[in-house]
Amino acid sequence: MTRKQPEFLQEKEIFRDHIQKTGLRRTAQRDLILEIFLRTEEHLTSEDLYTLVHRQDSTVGQTTVYRTLKLLTEAGLAREVRFGDNKTYYEHHYNHEHHDHMICTECGKVIEFFSQEIENLQDQMADKFGFKPTHHSLRLWGFCSECQRKQLDTAVAASGAQPRVRVRSVVG
Amino acid sequence: MTRKQPEFLQEKEIFRDHIQKTGLRRTAQRDLILEIFLRTEEHLTSEDLYTLVHRQDSTVGQTTVYRTLKLLTEAGLAREVRFGDNKTYYEHHYNHEHHDHMICTECGKVIEFFSQEIENLQDQMADKFGFKPTHHSLRLWGFCSECQRKQLDTAVAASGAQPRVRVRSVVG
DNA sequence: TTGATTGCAAAGCATTTGCATGCTA
């Protein structure tokens, strides 16, 4: 992040516009939640965000974070993603290129990638069925390079490393 | 389905093998659940399957169906899929080609498709990151050809047609 | 006989909703 203060001017304006257009109201909670969401360049759950927000203002409730994340999604500032652990993660959407994900089922690492060729082929497939896609999701699960190395090492289990995302089920 | 009776010999053998190998036990419930699962060539939820099973033998419980579907998945006979309505669907896995899905967000129709080119590109992308994929999921959401036609017709809302899958959220 | 399996009820977990109170426009 190399932007100068004040940061996220565009995003904040988009949010205010969206609020105005839809007849909603600007509140201190929504501002704070947006602020902290924007400052956090990771995939986070509603609960993650709640923890961060709560640290700053302990009067803000879980429900408001849930509701605000939906709002941010509608405004085009956030995108929902699922990695297979039955939780909904959110990532920045505005000014971020569309991308897909590889999820390491061992350590939970998430790799973002993009392939224009794959996108094109998807569109071709859709055409073939007369299907008009509005959005899509492509995820690969497997082992990241680091965990492949570690697999040779039986001591993995003894490691205290905590995965960011625990992938419990195969399905997302 | 053009197979001769008795049907699903291979699948049943695989199931028995899996049960034996893992030291589990063969039961009437598991046999019945497998039988009905195999006879149903659709994407179904645990509850769907429970309904069908219960119709045949009303003593079988929900829990057993949940547990047996997990078992079938482990045995390689079933595959879990999600279409975005927060339910887990199961589809046949054995002797069924791998495929991906297009989901109509209007009527819930699910189209299965396969593209070797996309598969290859996925593997190439994974290679590029030193990632070793074990499985993946590609889904396109949008409008099927039929619903695109209907969109011109304002009377859609008045239609009594019930979608097979109601896609409520954007994320799967 | 022994330990896996079952079905019920209860618990879990992430998320949503009802509602009285508070606050923006």
Added chain:
DNA sequence: TAGCATGCAAATGCTTTGCAATCAA
């Protein structure tokens, strides 16, 4: 002031778990 927003608690929906009774091997 009107009605949207908030936070709490309760409800929801799907799935899992605890447990006593049952059953396969």
